[in-house]
Amino acid sequence: MNSFLSGFSSSNTNVFDSCPSSSNFTQFVHDAQSFLLLLSHIEEISWSSIRLSSSSDGSILTLHHTYIDLGDRSHDLYIDIPQRWPNERPRCRTNLPVEFNIEIWCPKTSRLIEIITNFHSVVNSLQSFWTQLNELERDAIVLDEKPISYASTTRRLKINDNVHVQIQIDPYNPCAFPSITFHGPPMLVRSFDERLEQNRNHWNDAHSNIILNLEHILDITFPSNIFLKSKSQTKDDQQQECGICYESTIDMNETVIYCETTNCFKQYHEKCWKIWLRKKVPQRGGCDVLDIVVDERMNTTTASGPCLFCKKNIIVN
Structure with missing residues (x-):
């Protein structure tokens, strides 16, 4: 078994960024049948689309898969394989704005490739959500610290030197009326809150551009990145x-x-x-x-x- 693992590890070093050592594999895999089952799962996924690593004590083996979506955004999925595999379900870690878990795991019939396929499906379903956020960053001055995680559902947009608005978008319904919170001196925020309350029924879900919707119901024009100069940026930084x-x-x-x-x-x-x-x-x-x-x-x-x-x-x- 050890010689087989050693040969496996050395023959695939060109595939992995960091491949677990044979000793870690031996510690992780409690029998040859489980190990061969894991190999068959990985073969279905394709060795070229994953990277392997293990925890320092060898108790968890991690499959790392990266998916590039239609917007050229890179999304990482980490599948942690526990020592009691396949009797214990794998655990998933992602950087998505929605929860991604394995709801059903049957040791005899469930396959790791199904997790990968489901991950791709969830990422594809969120394209409109990320497009909305990209439009916010294109059409307004975003005050959030860069880089912004793909898991973030909020953006803070400058309205003027004294007031900014925090917008939280529903990943499942990105065109719907978002959660809106104004920040600034209370006397100024109060006027924005009143306008929002009076005109929120004018929000148009069919209009995909959130900035245009907000400008309409608040009767304002958001400052744009297009005309942002270094001098005004310095002033903005000092104001904030x-x-x-x-x-x-x-x-x-x-x-x-x-x-x-x-x-x-x-x-x-x-x-x-x-x-x-x-x-x-x-x-x-x-x-x-x-x-x-x-x-x-x-x-x-x-x-x-x-x-x-x-x-x-x-x-x-």
Whole structure:
């Protein structure tokens, strides 16, 4: 058995990026019948379309398959074959916006090639979804950090220097009305929310272009990448950064506060703002910090102080 595995491994080194060693194969395969069954499955798939690797302890063998879709996008499927193969079902890992699992696995009749075929089918069914996202990136200024995963269903689009919108598209119905959330100074976001609520019934599912739909119901024109110049890009980057740490404020995991003074609307991370205020409290008279109160019982903080840019007061709860 060992000599057979050694010969198999060495004779196929040109096929694999990283082929498991014979010792790992021996550790993985508990009997010759299981091993030969696995070989027959791989033969059906074609050796040229997969790569093999194993976990460090040899307990899992992984088949890596790459599929290029009609949009020239590359999608990876990892099929983990457990030690109890074929009695234990394989596990799949992908980078798709929808869940991809093996629902039914019968050791005697199920084949690995069926998983590959199903993967191709799911990827092909998502072409309209990725096309919609490509159109967003083509027709608007996308603020998400690059590269963006094919699994992502959201895009953050710039509306103006102070407001951006997060759009979440349904992969199964990409032309339907998406989930829409505006981000920016509350007084500006409020007006966009009101327009959206008033006009959302004007959304046209038959119109495949999301940008045109949004421009129609919001009565706006999205700034376009086509006319984006390096100077304006620098200004945009500065507008979307914290006025204290100068890091981006686009990350949805962090709370952002805004100076609501017209023509300012400077952004700050809430944590940066409160840390800055606390550091300035001992010099209260000199830095114009108006108030900072910490209620330990309610675990809340109310803080106020001047915007570092326009000097107008900001209140944070």
